[in-house]
Amino acid sequence: MRPALAEALRVPAEPLQPWQGDLFGLDVRSEFALEGIAPRGPSRGGSRRRTYLELVDPAALDAEWPAATARRLRAVRSPTGRLLMSIDEHLEAGYRVAAGGFGRFIIAGDGRTIRCAPGRSPVWSWQRLLIGQVLPLAAVLQGLEVIHAAAVAVGEWAIAFAGASGVGKTSVAGRLAQEGLRLLSDDVVALEPFGERLLAHPGGAVLGLRRDEAARLRATGPGLPGDRVAFGVKAYRALPREPRPLPLVRLYLLERRDEPTGVRIERLESPDPRQLLPVTFTSFLRSPARLVAQLDVHARIARDVEVFRVRSGTRADAAALTSAIREHVGGADGAWRRPG
Amino acid sequence: MDDETTTGTMPSGGGGRIRIPEHVVFRSFAAQTVVLNLQTGKYHGLNPTAGRMLELLQADGDLSEAVERLTEEYARPRDEIASDLSGLCRDLAARGLIEFEDAPGAR
Numbered sequence: 001m002r003p004a005l006a007e008a009l010r011v012p013a014e015p016l017q018p019w020q021g022d023l024f025g026l027d028v029r030s031e032f033a034l035e036g037i038a039p040r041g042p043s044r045g046g047s048r049r050r051t052y053l054e055l056v057d058p059a060a061l062d063a064e065w066p067a068a069t070a071r072r073l074r075a076v077r078s079p080t081g082r083l084l085m086s087i088d089e090h091l092e093a094g095y096r097v098a099a100g101g102f103g104r105f106i107i108a109g110d111g112r113t114i115r116c117a118p119g120r121s122p123v124w125s126w127q128r129l130l131i132g133q134v135l136p137l138a139a140v141l142q143g144l145e146v147i148h149a150a151a152v153a154v155g156e157w158a159i160a161f162a163g164a165s166g167v168g169k170t171s172v173a174g175r176l177a178q179e180g181l182r183l184l185s186d187d188v189v190a191l192e193p194f195g196e197r198l199l200a201h202p203g204g205a206v207l208g209l210r211r212d213e214a215a216r217l218r219a220t221g222p223g224l225p226g227d228r229v230a231f232g233v234k235a236y237r238a239l240p241r242e243p244r245p246l247p248l249v250r251l252y253l254l255e256r257r258d259e260p261t262g263v264r265i266e267r268l269e270s271p272d273p274r275q276l277l278p279v280t281f282t283s284f285l286r287s288p289a290r291l292v293a294q295l296d297v298h299a300r301i302a303r304d305v306e307v308f309r310v311r312s313g314t315r316a317d318a319a320a321l322t323s324a325i326r327e328h329v330g331g332a333d334g335a336w337r338r339p340g
Numbered sequence: 341m342d343d344e345t346t347t348g349t350m351p352s353g354g355g356g357r358i359r360i361p362e363h364v365v366f367r368s369f370a371a372q373t374v375v376l377n378l379q380t381g382k383y384h385g386l387n388p389t390a391g392r393m394l395e396l397l398q399a400d401g402d403l404s405e406a407v408e409r410l411t412e413e414y415a416r417p418r419d420e421i422a423s424d425l426s427g428l429c430r431d432l433a434a435r436g437l438i439e440f441e442d443a444p445g446a447r
């Protein structure tokens with residue numbers, strides 16, 4: 001990358017050796033470091049799913065995207081109707097994710113290259129879009145399945161917490177990280193059938209907690225591990241991340257209820273696919289290959305993963321929710337044990 | 341039977357062959373079999389018995405063979421199994437999930 005471009009984009013001009021790391025089952029090679037993700041060592045070669053990240057001048061990126069013949073797949077708007085993020089598809093050019101000051105990204109149709117034109121927001125901020133939306137999309141294009149969930153490592157296993165935005169996934173993951181468990185991924189988990197197992201891949205590790213929740217964590221314990229990234233409307237922290245994909249053994253489907261109750265956990269003996277479809281991420285991608293991969297993963301979850309529904313009412317805060325899950329996994333003494 | 345929504349004709353007497361088009365895939369879950377029509381993006385659920393019927397049809401496609409296997413597995417009268425299978429096939433065909441292969445003289 002040209003030094004002038006790096007300076008204009010406020011990204012350090014990296015030496016010729018690209019940054020390499022593992023995210024969402026992808027072997028990511030990048031012209032720039034990814035915030036909060038420890039790079040991997042020397043290339044392991046022969047990786048099936050490699051994705052290259054390139055920095056591009058925004059004007060050049062806009063010029064190359066055939067907007068007139070693209071199809072809008074998704075539009076996220078503010079309560080006042082302002083467009084916050086759009087995802088468009090073009091048969092030949094691939095996919096374009098655009099989000100105002102966070103930047104624009106063009107993903108090749110096979111998910112193997114991503115051309116990035118960051119906006120004016122800080123590096124950690126536009127990279128949250130890259131890691132939270134763009135890379136999961138690339139993972140799906142390369143055959144992985146992604147769910148809207150956070151996951152932590154319990155020994156050699158992974159457990160995941162899935163649910164809609166605001167249901168408490170990040171709070172639970174943050175509290176568990178404070179207790180010493182290692183974060184596998186926040187907000188999006190990539191899954192892959194592997195032999196008799198369903199692997200959960202490492203993903204993003206910058207947690208954004210509401211400030212009041214972050215303050216409660218500091219008040220009740222040593223605070224979150226890792227490094228502070230930013231502090232604004234939310235407190236953002238880069239947590240140490242489990243670097244390996246791990247077998248997923250438990251999936252907790254979190255639901256918030258507007259009723260004066262605590263936490264109730266029930267086993268779903270025969271998980272209905274309709275209960276799993278709502279936690280699909282990038283559900284706007286509906287190619288035949290994607291739908292088959294999704295069905296395969298859901299069948300695997302139903303067969304090989306213990307699935308629980310967790311209903312929490314207004315009497316249950318994040319601490320109570322985490323405590324209930326901890327006791328459920330570990331037993332009466334609350335210790336963390338290998339599930340299953 | 342509505343000819344506008346079915347492909348081919350269901351032979352009488354439980355015989356004949358069906359095939360599952362390439363755009364139809366299905367996977368077994370604990371309490372049901374989920375069938376996905378890749379052309380429409382629609383999901384359909386089958387109870388375990390219907391799911392087993394579909395498995396047998398995919399394996400061979402021969403309706404008579406399927407009736408014999410199911411009669412043995414479920415220990416039910418052959419006519420009852422044939423009737424149930426016939427009804428399932430009509431329903432699946434109406435949804436574009438299977439196609440009848442025309443047998444000689446079957447119309």
